[in-house]
Amino acid sequence: MKTTIKLLSMLAFAGIVLASCSDDDDPEEVNEEETITTMTVSLTPDAGGTAIILKSEDSDGDGPNDPEITVSGNLVANSTYSGSVTFSNVTEDPVEDITEEVEEENTEHQLVYVHTGAISEVYNFDTDDDGNDLGLSFDLDTGDAGEAALQVVLRHEPTKPNDGSLSGVGGSTDFSASFAITVE
Amino acid sequence: MRAWFIMFAMLFVQFTVQSQQCKSVITGVVTDFHDKTPLVRASISLIGKSDSVFYTDENGFFKIPNLCNGIYELEIYHAECQTAFMKVDLDTNLDLNIPLEHHLEELEEVKVTGNKITKTNSAMEETLELKTIEQYGSASLGDALKEINGVSSLNTGANIVKPTIHGLSGSRVLVLNNGVRMQDMEWGAEHAPNVDVNAAGSISVIKGASALQYGGDAIGGVILIEQNRFLKKDSIFGKTIVTGILNGRGGKINTDLIKTYKNGWFIKGQASYKKLGDQEAPSYVLSNTGVNEIGASLHFGKENFTSGWRGSYSYFNTEIGILSASHIGSVDDLIRAINDDEPTVIDPFTYDIASPRQEVTHHLGKFKYYNRFEGLGKLNVQYDFQNNRRFEYDVRTGDDKFKPSIDLELTTHALTSDFKWDAKSGFDLTVGVMGRYQNNFANPDTGVRRLIPDYDKYDAGIFSVMKLSLDEDWKLDAGLRYDYSKIDAKKFYRTSRWEERGYDEDFSDIIIRETESSQYLTQPIFDYHNVSATMGVNYSTDNQHSMSFNYALANRAPNPSELFSDGLHHSAARIELGDLRITSETSHKASLSLIKNGDWGYTLEPYVNFINDFIYLEPTDVEYTVRGAFPVWEYHQTNARILGLDLSLYANWTDHWKTDHKFSLTKGKDTSEDEPLINIPAAHIRNKISYNIPWKNLEVGLESKYVFKQNETPADIYVYSPEQGEDVLLEINTAPAAYHVLSLNSGMDFKFDKSTLTVNLIATNILDVSYRDYLNRLRYFADDLGRNIILQFKLNY
Numbered sequence: 014m015k016t017t018i019k020l021l022s023m024l025a026f027a028g029i030v031l032a033s034c035s036d037d038d039d040p041e042e043v044n045e046e047e048t049i050t051t052m053t054v055s056l057t058p059d060a061g062g063t064a065i066i067l068k069s070e071d072s073d074g075d076g077p078n079d080p081e082i083t084v085s086g087n088l089v090a091n092s093t094y095s096g097s098v099t100f101s102n103v104t105e106d107p108v109e110d111i112t113e114e115v116e117e118e119n120t121e122h123q124l125v126y127v128h129t130g131a132i133s134e135v136y137n138f139d140t141d142d143d144g145n146d147l148g149l150s151f152d153l154d155t156g157d158a159g160e161a162a163l164q165v166v167l168r169h170e171p172t173k174p175n176d177g178s179l180s181g182v183g184g185s186t187d188f189s190a191s192f193a194i195t196v197e
Numbered sequence: 198m199r200a201w202f203i204m205f206a207m208l209f210v211q212f213t214v215q216s217q218q219c220k221s222v223i224t225g226v227v228t229d230f231h232d233k234t235p236l237v238r239a240s241i242s243l244i245g246k247s248d249s250v251f252y253t254d255e256n257g258f259f260k261i262p263n264l265c266n267g268i269y270e271l272e273i274y275h276a277e278c279q280t281a282f283m284k285v286d287l288d289t290n291l292d293l294n295i296p297l298e299h300h301l302e303e304l305e306e307v308k309v310t311g312n313k314i315t316k317t318n319s320a321m322e323e324t325l326e327l328k329t330i331e332q333y334g335s336a337s338l339g340d341a342l343k344e345i346n347g348v349s350s351l352n353t354g355a356n357i358v359k360p361t362i363h364g365l366s367g368s369r370v371l372v373l374n375n376g377v378r379m380q381d382m383e384w385g386a387e388h389a390p391n392v393d394v395n396a397a398g399s400i401s402v403i404k405g406a407s408a409l410q411y412g413g414d415a416i417g418g419v420i421l422i423e424q425n426r427f428l429k430k431d432s433i434f435g436k437t438i439v440t441g442i443l444n445g446r447g448g449k450i451n452t453d454l455i456k457t458y459k460n461g462w463f464i465k466g467q468a469s470y471k472k473l474g475d476q477e478a479p480s481y482v483l484s485n486t487g488v489n490e491i492g493a494s495l496h497f498g499k500e501n502f503t504s505g506w507r508g509s510y511s512y513f514n515t516e517i518g519i520l521s522a523s524h525i526g527s528v529d530d531l532i533r534a535i536n537d538d539e540p541t542v543i544d545p546f547t548y549d550i551a552s553p554r555q556e557v558t559h560h561l562g563k564f565k566y567y568n569r570f571e572g573l574g575k576l577n578v579q580y581d582f583q584n585n586r587r588f589e590y591d592v593r594t595g596d597d598k599f600k601p602s603i604d605l606e607l608t609t610h611a612l613t614s615d616f617k618w619d620a621k622s623g624f625d626l627t628v629g630v631m632g633r634y635q636n637n638f639a640n641p642d643t644g645v646r647r648l649i650p651d652y653d654k655y656d657a658g659i660f661s662v663m664k665l666s667l668d669e670d671w672k673l674d675a676g677l678r679y680d681y682s683k684i685d686a687k688k689f690y691r692t693s694r695w696e697e698r699g700y701d702e703d704f705s706d707i708i709i710r711e712t713e714s715s716q717y718l719t720q721p722i723f724d725y726h727n728v729s730a731t732m733g734v735n736y737s738t739d740n741q742h743s744m745s746f747n748y749a750l751a752n753r754a755p756n757p758s759e760l761f762s763d764g765l766h767h768s769a770a771r772i773e774l775g776d777l778r779i780t781s782e783t784s785h786k787a788s789l790s791l792i793k794n795g796d797w798g799y800t801l802e803p804y805v806n807f808i809n810d811f812i813y814l815e816p817t818d819v820e821y822t823v824r825g826a827f828p829v830w831e832y833h834q835t836n837a838r839i840l841g842l843d844l845s846l847y848a849n850w851t852d853h854w855k856t857d858h859k860f861s862l863t864k865g866k867d868t869s870e871d872e873p874l875i876n877i878p879a880a881h882i883r884n885k886i887s888y889n890i891p892w893k894n895l896e897v898g899l900e901s902k903y904v905f906k907q908n909e910t911p912a913d914i915y916v917y918s919p920e921q922g923e924d925v926l927l928e929i930n931t932a933p934a935a936y937h938v939l940s941l942n943s944g945m946d947f948k949f950d951k952s953t954l955t956v957n958l959i960a961t962n963i964l965d966v967s968y969r970d971y972l973n974r975l976r977y978f979a980d981d982l983g984r985n986i987i988l989q990f991k992l993n994y
């Protein structure tokens with residue numbers, strides 16, 4: 014039986030040694046591919062002129078830094094704008110366009126627009142393969158001059174069709190940003 | 198208190214035949230195997246040769262005169278000893294030295310009613326009978342253990358059940374499966390022990406850290422899942438249990454077969470399979486709550502009294518669906534879930550399991566050898582191997598749809614050895630050592646930043662425990678243990694997180710390099726030295742009353758989750774952050790037990806547990822991401838105090854009627870901040886009335902369980918709701934209302950020629966009450982299980 018013990022302990026130590034020296038290499042880095050870091054909303058005046066760009070970017074994803082929100086200029090009162098939205102991941106090199114993914118899975122996504130203040134309506138959304146609202150492009154009407162807020166939310170697996178409100182759309186949030194806008 | 202055991206001892210004495218005269222004499226001494234003391238009035242009889250019985254004198258000496266030469270079989274019997282048989286070939290005078298096993302507790306083959314074998318003399322211990330284990334065979338370990346007063350569970354739905362002892366769970370509760378400390382990522386709140394209840398022979402709970410032989414860090418307690426010993430006889434037997442479960446429309450089948458030989462060889466095979474579809478709350482289907490589970494185990498070996506070995510292998514695989522409605526993407530989803538009465542996703546019943554789900558496989562292999570040394574004690578040597586592979590699938594999109602979000606592989610090797618001196622009656626001393634190596638591999642193919650990093654962990658421990666009987670009434674026990682633990686990890690930190698944590702000041706020396714995507718690769722290496730100790734006393738004047746007091750000091754090194762957690766936890770919609778600065782926590786627990794047995798009896802067990810540097814998760818802040826704002830939960834350390842009381846009472850009113858009453862109260866407080874601790878079980882009362890008659894062993898029991906509302910919870914937090922555009926109160930800590938559920942169990946035995954059929958009918962939540970439990974992590978999203986009816990057929994053969 015002594016030999017059994019010896020054999021056993023040898024086996025055990027062999028296991029430990031083998032397992033220990035299996036890898037001394039550094040672990041592989043993980044870059045989260047499906048992350049959306051950036052949402053860009055372009056508002057082009059129907060009357061012509063430069064587009065206003067609303068942008069929310071958080072390059073450290075779930076990290077501690079807050080998203081950076083920029084609005085390139087003010088909107089003109091009582092006008093109509095054509096809007097379009099793109100999503101990208103700037104931590105990839107080259108920058109990854111996530112908009113394509115949303116378009117491919119258009120029945121599983123929807124953009125929801127919540128507006129207050131001097132924005133009077135967001136409407137005329139593009140549609141998905143089933144003919145329901147998708148929201149990658151839209152029209153926006155401004156009212157009289159004043160302050161406005163526009164919240165743009167990308168929802169995954171929404172309930173379709175719906176009334177276009179956040180609670181009606183349901184699903185889970187992939188991206189959400191609020192922009193403070195001045196209408197003059 | 199007398200037990201009969203059978204042991205065949207073969208002794209072959211070689212002689213040559215010299216004469217045929219009947220004048221030979223057998224003389225000899227009968228002694229205690231352990232301490233060599235002579236045994237007085239042991240009887241020696243010659244089987245089949247003579248009716249005469251010979252007895253040993255006060256020196257253990259005996260003499261059988263006037264024997265013819267030939268082969269004789271001797272039977273040596275002594276009260277409270279194992280009867281020994283011995284074959285001798287007599288051809289001249291023979292002098293024998295016969296050691297008898299005099300320590301009954303060494304013979305765990307049959308546990309005698311009323312003479313429970315405990316691991317310690319003074320700690321709070323309780324054991325589940327095989328019958329109870331079989332009844333819970335289709336449920337989980339955590340569900341079965343809730344039969345024990347003072348044990349509750351931290352659930353993630355109905356299928357992930359983590360045992361909680363005196364308010365503590367996870368890394369503070371050790372699970373020893375067949376003598377092997379389970380290494381199955383117990384650090385996660387949604388990681389249940391990977392154990393098949395059906396493979397157990399007995400399950401015991403030691404409430405507290407008093408059993409130092411198993412580990413020094415059991416601040417909550419120890420769960421011992423043990424195999425039965427087998428009788429040494431030529432036999433083959435087994436059982437098959439088929440269970441039908443109404444809620445979930447599934448069932449479980451378990452079967453085992455055991456072959457034993459009288460020379461000590463044995464082999465046991467066991468296998469089980471369980472399948473459940475979506476389970477149901479009283480008013481809706483709990484979508485995606487199905488389970489698939491496969492368990493199998495094989496034990497074989499040769500075990501004799503003086504030496505033996507055993508090899509074991511067990512396999513456990515489980516796939517568990519996690520309530521669809523619990524997948525949340527933002528804090529607004531969580532606010533909605535808490536405010537809504539119904540889950541956001543209710544689909545028709547299905548057996549399919551979709552994401553989110555878990556798939557876990559556990560392999561456990563073990564080899565154990567023991568040898569007893571006459572007049573000294575017993576040596577154990579054990580090597581064990583474990584491999585735990587965990588996949589967690591989240592709701593993902595695009596190419597990653599079928600990729601797991603978490604893919605961890607934990608491999609553990611351990612070598613343990615102990616020696617138990619039991620030569621002196623009433624005194625046991627065990628000294629042991631432990632060495633363990635563990636490797637965790639986090640697969641980067643998930644495409645998700647690792648929640649737990651790659652690491653190597655080395656543990657070594659040395660302990661000594663002692664049990665001493667001072668006299669008939671007083672017993673003592675004491676123990677001391679030292680553990681060394683070293684963790685060597687390699688982890689990526691986002692540079693922004695690294696700075697936010699302040700690690701750039703404290704840990705800049707552990708950075709290996711910075712990557713192109715703004716991450717630091719770091720190598721944290723930490724050592725922990727922990728000492729644990731225990732002392733206790735038990736006083737019992739008769740078989741009916743006993744009183745014991747126990748004190749245990751335990752230290753626990755932080756687990757990988759507490760050190761390294763870093764990221765968004767989708768199932769809780771929160772960012773969880775570990776801290777590299779976390780140190781070991783220290784617990785001082787004192788407990789008192791007052792027990793009375795008889796026609797009626799009680800157990801009263803008050804305890805207090807002071808934990809310094811208690812490691813816990815608390816909400817601290819809110820961080821904004823592209824998905825909205827998330828509460829940040831950080832691992833912090835504080836000083837905590839847990840006070841509690843377990844009270845159970847029973848009364849046998851007549852031969853047929855019995856009632857049981859149990860009450861359990863736990864109060865946890867953060868003494869530094871003067872506020873309640875999170876996840877402390879609510880007080881509850883269970884009352885049971887049971888009726889049984891000898892006819893077909895009929896037993897019927899009705900149990901009522903009332904769970905109070907947990908009034909002592911940490912404060913709720915305010916978070917900014919992007920949807921509502923303002924700060925709102927997130928009632929994340931508010932406990933659900935009190936509830937009351939009724940359950941029924943009944944059973945009958947039908948005896949056939951060589952087999953017994955047992956039929957059990959169990960109904961839980963009979964009144965189909967809608968309720969939510971504070972310790973269920975999915976309580977924000979859906980009600981608990983509705984009525985369930987379980988029909989079980991067990992065939993012993």
